[in-house]
Amino acid sequence: MNLKSRHLLGIAGLTPxxxxxxxxxxxxxxxxxxREIKRVPTLRGKTVINFFVEPSTRTRSSFEVAxxxxxxxxxxFAASASSLVKGETLLDTARNxxxxxxxxxxxxxxxxxxxxxxxxxxxxAIVNAGDxxxxxxxxxxxxxFTIRQHKKRLEGLKVAIVGDxxxxxxxxxxxxLLQTMGAEVTLxxxxxxxxxxxxxxxLRTTYHMDEAMEGTDVVxxxxxxxxxxxxxxxxxxxxxxxxxxxxxxxxxxxASDAIVxxxxxxxxxxxxxxxxxxxxxxxxxxxxSNGVSVRMAVLYLLAGGGDEDAA
Amino acid sequence: MPAPARPRRVQIMDATAVDxxxxxxxxxxxxxxxxAPALVGIRSRGVPLARRLAAKLETLEGKAxxxxxxxxxxxxxxxxxxxDHPVLRRTEIPFEVDDAVLVLVDDVLFTGRTIRAxxxxxxxxxxxxxxxxxxxxxxxxxxxxxxxxxxxKNVPTAMDQQVEVLLQETDEGGDGVVVVGGGGA
Numbered sequence: 001m002n003l004k005s006r007h008l009l010g011i012a013g014l015t016p017x018x019x020x021x022x023x024x025x026x027x028x029x030x031x032x033x034x035r036e037i038k039r040v041p042t043l044r045g046k047t048v049i050n051f052f053v054e055p056s057t058r059t060r061s062s063f064e065v066a067x068x069x070x071x072x073x074x075x076x077f078a079a080s081a082s083s084l085v086k087g088e089t090l091l092d093t094a095r096n097x098x099x100x101x102x103x104x105x106x107x108x109x110x111x112x113x114x115x116x117x118x119x120x121x122x123x124x125a126i127v128n129a130g131d132x133x134x135x136x137x138x139x140x141x142x143x144x145f146t147i148r149q150h151k152k153r154l155e156g157l158k159v160a161i162v163g164d165x166x167x168x169x170x171x172x173x174x175x176x177l178l179q180t181m182g183a184e185v186t187l188x189x190x191x192x193x194x195x196x197x198x199x200x201x202x203l204r205t206t207y208h209m210d211e212a213m214e215g216t217d218v219v220x221x222x223x224x225x226x227x228x229x230x231x232x233x234x235x236x237x238x239x240x241x242x243x244x245x246x247x248x249x250x251x252x253x254x255a256s257d258a259i260v261x262x263x264x265x266x267x268x269x270x271x272x273x274x275x276x277x278x279x280x281x282x283x284x285x286x287x288x289s290n291g292v293s294v295r296m297a298v299l300y301l302l303a304g305g306g307d308e309d310a311a
Numbered sequence: 312m313p314a315p316a317r318p319r320r321v322q323i324m325d326a327t328a329v330d331x332x333x334x335x336x337x338x339x340x341x342x343x344x345x346x347a348p349a350l351v352g353i354r355s356r357g358v359p360l361a362r363r364l365a366a367k368l369e370t371l372e373g374k375a376x377x378x379x380x381x382x383x384x385x386x387x388x389x390x391x392x393x394x395d396h397p398v399l400r401r402t403e404i405p406f407e408v409d410d411a412v413l414v415l416v417d418d419v420l421f422t423g424r425t426i427r428a429x430x431x432x433x434x435x436x437x438x439x440x441x442x443x444x445x446x447x448x449x450x451x452x453x454x455x456x457x458x459x460x461x462x463x464k465n466v467p468t469a470m471d472q473q474v475e476v477l478l479q480e481t482d483e484g485g486d487g488v489v490v491v492g493g494g495g496a
Contacts, residue, residue, distance in 0.1 A: 002395045024398070025399045027401060028399035028401050031401060031402065036435075036437065037435040037436075040386065042384075042386075042390060045391075297399075304390075304396025
């Protein structure tokens with residue numbers, strides 16, 4: 001069995017079977033991290049370009065570790081050092097990258113759709129590592145992997161996603177994935193940070209965090225993006241922390257075995273209090289470890305053909 | 312080349328023959344090693360064979376024998392040639408590989424490339440003192456300098472034939488070994 005597309009552009013378009021295949025494959029890769037020799041020769045001779053036009057430390061490091069553990073040759077092409085600041089168009093940059101004959105291009109870009117654009121113009125397999133406020137598929141997959149490790153299933157689980165839904169590609173990819181897999185999603189945000197067309201999605205929304213927390217199995221906190229704080233989406237960080245911060249009292253409203261997730265980097269004392277972030281219910285660091293396994297699985301599966309080879 | 316409508320199927324081992332071959336291999340393993348080594352089955356059909364061998368060794372020895380399962384897909388040399396990547400399964404080796412004597416177990420020994428991959432896979436888990444190889448069927452046509460220490464049955468085959476090992480654990484019906492296809496005779 002294989003993925004239908006030779007690119008991973010988003011969760012949109014993946015079937016439940018494909019998602020399950022990726023998660024099952026990641027299971028096999030997870031054990032490699034526990035070994036003395038954390039490297040397999042699977043992608044030997046393959047070249048991966050990590051094309052990061054938007055700053056990223058953890059996603060890029062995670063992809064790099066995944067690539068190295070699969071024995072691929074990887075190189076980083078960062079925005080600040082690149083010709084993009086000198087005015088080269090995305091297409092020209094992409095053609096230059098292609099001239100180096102990579103097998104994969106992992107792209108992070110501030111413009112939604114940039115990976116799709118590359119997929120139309122490049123021969124390499126494209127992996128979306130986050131495009132603007134659109135999608136961040138590998139994050140949603142590693143979140144699902146982490147949930148499945150703890151809950152043994154996704155179907156029927158109650159998942160609350162709390163925070164800046166409006167600007168969050170993590171939220172969007174997670175909603176798509178969780179709904180595809182049959183989880184019950186509740187979105188919670190201040191009215192200014194809730195997307196206007198949210199009614200078109202078949203899910204529960206609330207402006208009150210206590211309502212979102214009631215009996216939830218999983219709570220996913222989103223980062224308040226300090227860089228957007230000038231725009232006046234809410235009066236003050238202090239008020240946000242009081243209304244939408246995850247503290248021990250609110251954790252008490254969730255199911256007794258609920259887990260706490262956060263895509264990082266966390267703002268302690270704003271969206272999540274230190275004692276919860278470090279508490280027994282927190283799986284935030286497991287998410288980071290699982291990110292490597294899931295990204296290895298994605299690269300492995302994408303290397304296995306695609307459209308043309310479909311029988 | 313027009314393929315025959317129905318390829319010829321010739322059974323070369325039945326359930327009894329499979330069981331007797333495994334019993335003999337179990338004795339040979341003990342004869343050679345004095346004490347029972349750990350067994351590592353190569354996924355997928357090597358795993359049930361390794362379990363059966365372990366059960367026989369346990370009866371003979373009167374003590375538990377460690378069994379592991381190895382997925383060699385990440386170590387294959389033809390991954391860039393096959394369109395569909397095989398579904399990965401977990402490698403489960405629940406014992407220390409360092410300084411251990413291991414017996415790799417597989418169903419059919421053919422080109423030797425699977426065993427090459429398995430050797431690399433095991434070496435990445437540690438440094439065993441010795442690795443031996445047990446197969447139910449050796450069908451010849453080696454492409455690498457690899458041989459088995461224990462062989463259930465040597466079966467001379469043509470390149471265009473297939474050898475199917477059927478096991479209760481993984482296949483419909485009972486145990487058996489069937490040679491499929493081939494133009495001659």
